[in-house]
Amino acid sequence: MSKELELLSSKVTAGTMTRREFMSRAAALGVTAAVASSMLARPAQATPIAGGTFKMGIQGGESTNSQDPASWASDVPIAGGFCWGEPLIELVHDGSLKGLVAESWEGSDDATVWRFKIRPGVMFSNGQEVTSEDVMQTMARHSNEDSKSGALGIVQGIESMRTDGDVFEVTLGVGNADLPYLMADYHLIIQPNGGFDDPTAAIGTGAYVLESDEPGVRMVFQRRSDYWGGDQTEVAHYDTVEVIVLNDATARVAALQSGQVDSINRVEPKIAKLLARAPTIEVLSTKGRGHYVFIAHVDTAPFDSLELRLALKYALNRQEMVDKILQGYGSVGNDIPINAAYPLYDETIPQREFDLEKAREHYAKSGHDGSPIVLRTADGAFPGAVDAAALFQQSAQAAGIPLEIKREPNDGYWSEVWNVQPFCASYWGGRPVQDQMYTTAYLSTADWNDTRWKRPAFDDMLLEARAEIDEVKRKEIYSNMGRMLNEEGGVIVPMFNDFVDALSTNINGWEANPNGPQMYWQTVKYTWKA
Amino acid sequence: MHPVLTLVAQRISLGVLLLLAASALIFGLTEVLPGDAAQAILGQAATAENLANLRAEMGLDRPAYTRYFEWLGGIVTGDMGNALTNKLPIAEQVSRRMGATLFLAFWAAIISVPLAILLGLIAVRYQNRWPDKLISGITLASISLPEFMIAYILVFVFAVQLAWAPSFASVSPGMPLLAQLHAISLPVAVLTLVVLAHMMRMTRAAILNVMQSAYIETAELKGLRTFEVIRKHAFPNAIAPIVNVVMINLAYLVVGVVVVEVVFAYPGMGQYLVDAVVKRDVPVVLACGVIFSAVYIILNIVADVVSILANPRLRHPK
Numbered sequence: 025m026s027k028e029l030e031l032l033s034s035k036v037t038a039g040t041m042t043r044r045e046f047m048s049r050a051a052a053l054g055v056t057a058a059v060a061s062s063m064l065a066r067p068a069q070a071t072p073i074a075g076g077t078f079k080m081g082i083q084g085g086e087s088t089n090s091q092d093p094a095s096w097a098s099d100v101p102i103a104g105g106f107c108w109g110e111p112l113i114e115l116v117h118d119g120s121l122k123g124l125v126a127e128s129w130e131g132s133d134d135a136t137v138w139r140f141k142i143r144p145g146v147m148f149s150n151g152q153e154v155t156s157e158d159v160m161q162t163m164a165r166h167s168n169e170d171s172k173s174g175a176l177g178i179v180q181g182i183e184s185m186r187t188d189g190d191v192f193e194v195t196l197g198v199g200n201a202d203l204p205y206l207m208a209d210y211h212l213i214i215q216p217n218g219g220f221d222d223p224t225a226a227i228g229t230g231a232y233v234l235e236s237d238e239p240g241v242r243m244v245f246q247r248r249s250d251y252w253g254g255d256q257t258e259v260a261h262y263d264t265v266e267v268i269v270l271n272d273a274t275a276r277v278a279a280l281q282s283g284q285v286d287s288i289n290r291v292e293p294k295i296a297k298l299l300a301r302a303p304t305i306e307v308l309s310t311k312g313r314g315h316y317v318f319i320a321h322v323d324t325a326p327f328d329s330l331e332l333r334l335a336l337k338y339a340l341n342r343q344e345m346v347d348k349i350l351q352g353y354g355s356v357g358n359d360i361p362i363n364a365a366y367p368l369y370d371e372t373i374p375q376r377e378f379d380l381e382k383a384r385e386h387y388a389k390s391g392h393d394g395s396p397i398v399l400r401t402a403d404g405a406f407p408g409a410v411d412a413a414a415l416f417q418q419s420a421q422a423a424g425i426p427l428e429i430k431r432e433p434n435d436g437y438w439s440e441v442w443n444v445q446p447f448c449a450s451y452w453g454g455r456p457v458q459d460q461m462y463t464t465a466y467l468s469t470a471d472w473n474d475t476r477w478k479r480p481a482f483d484d485m486l487l488e489a490r491a492e493i494d495e496v497k498r499k500e501i502y503s504n505m506g507r508m509l510n511e512e513g514g515v516i517v518p519m520f521n522d523f524v525d526a527l528s529t530n531i532n533g534w535e536a537n538p539n540g541p542q543m544y545w546q547t548v549k550y551t552w553k554a
Numbered sequence: 555m556h557p558v559l560t561l562v563a564q565r566i567s568l569g570v571l572l573l574l575a576a577s578a579l580i581f582g583l584t585e586v587l588p589g590d591a592a593q594a595i596l597g598q599a600a601t602a603e604n605l606a607n608l609r610a611e612m613g614l615d616r617p618a619y620t621r622y623f624e625w626l627g628g629i630v631t632g633d634m635g636n637a638l639t640n641k642l643p644i645a646e647q648v649s650r651r652m653g654a655t656l657f658l659a660f661w662a663a664i665i666s667v668p669l670a671i672l673l674g675l676i677a678v679r680y681q682n683r684w685p686d687k688l689i690s691g692i693t694l695a696s697i698s699l700p701e702f703m704i705a706y707i708l709v710f711v712f713a714v715q716l717a718w719a720p721s722f723a724s725v726s727p728g729m730p731l732l733a734q735l736h737a738i739s740l741p742v743a744v745l746t747l748v749v750l751a752h753m754m755r756m757t758r759a760a761i762l763n764v765m766q767s768a769y770i771e772t773a774e775l776k777g778l779r780t781f782e783v784i785r786k787h788a789f790p791n792a793i794a795p796i797v798n799v800v801m802i803n804l805a806y807l808v809v810g811v812v813v814v815e816v817v818f819a820y821p822g823m824g825q826y827l828v829d830a831v832v833k834r835d836v837p838v839v840l841a842c843g844v845i846f847s848a849v850y851i852i853l854n855i856v857a858d859v860v861s862i863l864a865n866p867r868l869r870h871p872k
Contacts, residue, residue, distance in 0.1 A: 086832070086833065087647070087651075087821075087826045087829040087830070088595075088637065088639035088640055088829050088830065088833045088838075089639075089640060090639065090640035090641065090642075095595065095640075097595070097596075170607050170611075171604060171607065172592075172596070172604040172607045172608040173604070174596070176603070224640075224641070236726075238650075238821060239640055239642070239647075240821065240825065240826070240829055241819075241821040242724070268722075268819070269819060270722060270819050271819070272816050272817055272819070274706055274709075274817070275709075275721065275722055275816075275819055278706075278710070278713055278714055278721040278722075279721050281714045282714050282720070282721045283717075284720055284721055284722065284724075435587070435588070436587070436588035436589050438593075439588060439589040439594075440588050440589070472601075
């Protein structure tokens with residue numbers, strides 16, 4: 025949200041501006057009505073009320089789900105995981121960090137040695153107190169050689185670990201100033217003995233305990249009385265939390281409308297505006313770091329030609345994509361995987377405009393033989409990926425670029441097309457910090473380098489920034505990396521998608537968190553029912 | 555041995571062979587699908603290293619025939635094994651899910667089968683007059699609409715607007731029966747609407763066919779009332795084709811309701827199977843596939859036996 029809009033919406037809350045005035049001012053700033061209304065700050069209700077049941081209708085659960093944090097990849101298990109467990113550190117909505125299991129932490133000057141002091145008196149739900157040994161074992165389970173954890177990429181850089189009383193110490197091969205952010209990853213929930221004994225036991229330090237679990241159907245949690253964070257009037261206000269799997273978009277909306285659930289994730293942009301009209305429902309849009317991409321392998325013809333890549337980048341009408349694919353619930357991309365939701369983002373990197381003239385010029389310079397350029401897409405690549413590809417095709421053809429769409433089946437898209445075929449549609453969920461995003465997909469040696477972007481100069485900058493403690497210097501390095509990728513990279517970023525949640529109006533305490541939907545799954549902790 | 559018993563014994567042994575063939579076919583097809591469970595689980599997060607680790611842990615690095623015969627050995631001794639993905643015992647999951655599916659199918663059948671036959675009889679009684687046309691019109695319209703469409707319409711009217719029934723069918727083990735029935739009222743209504751037309755039209759056609767016979771004319775000439783003629787003389791002779799179509803629809807209620815399960819978030823077998831296919835969880839796919847095949851085979855045997863028992867010429871062969 026821009027500063028100006030933020031100011032305006034605070035005026036509405038303070039009562040110095042009417043809702044109607046806000047809407048017209050927002051419209052003058054180029055914000056659509058539906059988005060503007062979702063930006064309006066919710067009337068604050070001062071004191072939280074303890075008790076009640078909070079029911080979430082969540083997309084992204086399967087009967088194949090497990091309670092083992094290492095296996096989590098979709099929303100339902102993550103939502104449940106944040107009920108029963110906690111990582112060392114929490115990602116706060118304003119971009120800062122807050123200690124959970126770790127009370128405090130400090131890094132060495134070169135950011136290679138990190139010491140996390142474990143909070144005393146934090147109890148697992150089985151009655152054991154958390155020790156630094158449990159923390160070390162958790163990291164060991166995710167990083168050892170048999171690991172099949174989704175967090176393997178994060179913890180790979182750990183060279184050695186040891187405990188020293190109530191301190192857990194990590195030594196990294198290469199310094200990383202962002203390590204505390206990485207420790208907030210949802211896979212790295214602290215388990216007794218690291219979960220080596222029973223990874224699916226769902227025993228953690230969270231405010232709720234798992235009472236019943238039907239994979240792909242629902243999970244029920246009860247509030248713990250011995251939660252270290254405080255009693256129910258302070259935090260985690262509900263008696264009971266239910267996570268209900270509602271994979272069908274229409275079923276989710278109907279459940280919220282009929283009052284069977286209090287909150288849902290993934291409201292489809294095309295119905296969000298209609299849903300916002302319902303008097304008891306509020307549609308909440310959160311600017312995130314997730315983005316949709318068209319990715320070209322820079323080492324494969326014809327995409328090895330920089331001129332052709334530039335032609336494609338100029339031929340993309342980003343604003344049209346945001347308007348038609350996201351219905352305004354998002355923002356335009358700039359051919360780098362980073363936006364203003366990241367810390368240390370440089371706003372001065374020039375925005376690539378839609379320019380058919382330049383597209384034509386670069387296409388002519390590329391000397392492409394005019395054979396069809398195949399773009400692979402599928403419904404599952406990202407929501408609206410097939411339509412987005414069609415829009416891209418239209419504008420590219422207007423610039424004389426022979427773009428051809430090949431629609432692939434959803435099934436097997438991530439194993440057969442993505443990271444295999446030279447040009448396809450895909451998405452990224454975003455990461456808490458720039459370093460992690462670049463390391464995941466733009467480092468020469470990254471497994472998921474899905475644009476085959478292998479530039480030693482870029483790698484050097486990335487490693488230099490990682491170990492740099494001075495934030496001004498870091499920001500400058502990241503800015504240079506962004507400019508390089510924007511100009512030469514194989515990634516074409518049409519848009520950043522917002523998380524669109526919907527909440528019943530009797531739920532209070534919402535605070536948008538750019539890290540994920542449902543306040544990054546902390547609705548169970550910080551909201552209450554009035 | 556009685557010829558009917560011989561026939562049943564034959565059918566059952568053939569059925570077992572058929573099941574074996576079906577399981578081999580399903581296993582073969584899962585092998586043809588691109589990717590495997592390890593890849594499906596890790597998805598975008600797959601690296602060569604964690605893929606190899608996961609494959610080794612699941613035993614996917616061994617040849618296909620070894621895995622098939624291991625599974626077969628297990629199933630013969632009554633052990634369905636554990637799911638590859640979440641390591642939960644399949645038998646436990648299947649019995650819970652199958653229970654839910656049968657519960658839904660049972661109530662849908664209890665309502666739809668008698669209703670369809672009754673409507674069929676009424677349609678014959680008032681053939682080509684307005685009751686017949688009304689019944690045919692409504693049932694044909696409901697079979698022509700896609701299931702999810704009917705479901706969404708019912709949800710909109712009865713859950714969102716009138717708030718008479720819940721929009722999704724949340725049934726948990728400890729719930730009292732009446733609460734459970736309330737929870738599944740909308741899915742049952744959808745299923746009833748979907749299967750009604752087929753059975754109703756078949757009842758109508760079969761009885762009308764019999765109505766052309768000479769003995770019906772005799773019954774009418776005896777002075778019996780039309781409905782009596784249909785009930786006593788026409789219906790028993792039309793049972794065989796009706797039972798066949800009823801069985802097909804019952805089988806559909808058990809194995810074909812995945813769309814309704816998704817819309818109402820009902821934890822039945824269909825959703826379980828679809829999840830397992832997406833994640834390439836082969837043991838679960840096999841277990842579901844074999845159970846579904848068994849349902850079809852058993853219901854078909856029942857249909858055949860009932861047809862024979864209903865027909866004196868087949869009951870007492872020369």
